[in-house]
Amino acid sequence: MSAAALASHYDVERIRGDFPILETLVRGRRLVYLDNAATSQKPVAVIKALREYWETSNANVHRGVHFLSMKATTQFDKARETVRVFLNASSTQEIIFTKGCSEGINLVAASLFSTASPKSSHGNGSLSPLEPGDVLLVSNMEHHSNIVPWQLLAARTGAIVKPIPITDQGEIDQNAYDDLLGQGRVRLVAVNHVSNSLGTINPIKLMSQKAHAIGAFVMVDGAQAGPHLSIDVQDLDADFYTLSCHKIYAPTGIGVLYGKKTLLEAMPPYQGGGDMIRTVDFSGTTFAELPFKFEAGTPNISGVIGLGAAIEYLASLGQGESLREKLVHSFAQFSDHENRLARQAEDQLRQVSGVRIYGQAKEKASVISFTIDGVHPHDIGTFLDAEGVAVRAGHHCCMPVMTRYGIPATARASFALYNTEADVEALVKAVSNVKEMFA
């Protein structure tokens, strides 16, 4: 084998060895974990980092002068730098830790359009409060967490939330998007990078350019992109980008909000509390620098350290000089692997009578939403579970997507870097037997 071929060889068995939970037997059967879009499993590196933190470094950050606090603070700050590299942001001041993707979006919804500053025209858009009739464009394929915060904001301000239509293939209708940008005073576009229900990879860079051209901001929900794509926020040029870290092999309860520094600086704090202030006085309070201004209260220290460990683990699977290079290489390798498995699964599922696949975008991540004629997705889910195959069944917190295609729910198989061809076989075999029972 040549050196190049050796380098490109993807050793999935070695990777599986890093994830102890994959050894689980489900009622005596091998676990086939295909619910990665809901949450990913955790590698030993993350579990070990959490344990080590609690056993050797546990203390509060940014306030103690003692040994443990300094140790915890060093690890915490290092993780923020790791996340900066992960997103290719230009400064750690643009990396805000949240409790999850939803909180990141809620933060922006609460703070973005609430400055009364006369210098409120900023960068590509205006930070001035929304006025009745102002438009917030939200794609039809959003997760509820990138719809509801905008609806709440609209209800408070009289702004209007308009859906950006999607095509039968599950892509954003770019012509309709262009038209919508030209109608009314559009202040913000909310769109996911990768759809959790359809797998579609949206053209964020293009959509950002178009939005910026008319003075609207762009909020990207990157929850499903984080595990599959190497993200470059500077290249995408979105104003805000959020991550759900438990989907990127890190613990639950930790998220990241990236925002352009100039915007974050102009925006008022989202929550008040400790850690986010410079001075507090009853005659007036001044706020801390970025990113701390948006991080009130003791942060999820172990979660952040676990996140740093998860990103370093992903980087360790790639090659290159810098952390960034390793990450880019690693993502290219494993998303290639995931996509190959997903396309293989899709091709085989299509052969099964009654199976319909939702989401046929040209650019698609390793997520497969499907139904079987005459069988409710929950029955599919329970049937597959009996075979050890874990999939998600339901509306995936995307009721407007289900409405768009006239279905109550779908079953969804989603892949991660540790899935194998044996997993695909088990999925297809189980799906092939479903109809026999119910139809």
Added chain:
Amino acid sequence: MNPDLRELYQETILDHNRHPRNRRKLEEADAEAHGHNPLCGDNVTVYVQTEDGKVTDISFDGNGCAISTASASLMTEAVKGKTLEEAEAIFKEFQEMVTSTEQEQDHSELGDLEVFAGVREYPVRIKCATLPWHTLNAALKGSESATTE
């Protein structure tokens, strides 16, 4: 076929899912309610006609999983012709059967409805089985909707 799965999807359940009984809109209904299970997206509307404290006719409509569809279908057969008190007693016993953690139970009084006993091993599916019953209850109590939440 996996025996665990057989325990849940009894033949009677599969049959009522394939061929639901009394699945139609009841034009002369004097009570109806809509039930929704937000977890699954199960939707059911139950129509009831009563006379002198008795369920003279009952039907359902909507879409849902095999468990909820079969449960609605079997429910209509179970309560038709019963007094309101009897219907409520059946609902109570049914609920006890699918939620109780005790292994040794006798629910033979429930007749065909006993096929749902296996549901208690699948906590997330219990709501599928009880949704039609909550909806019937809502209709009889005069409220327009029921939810399993």
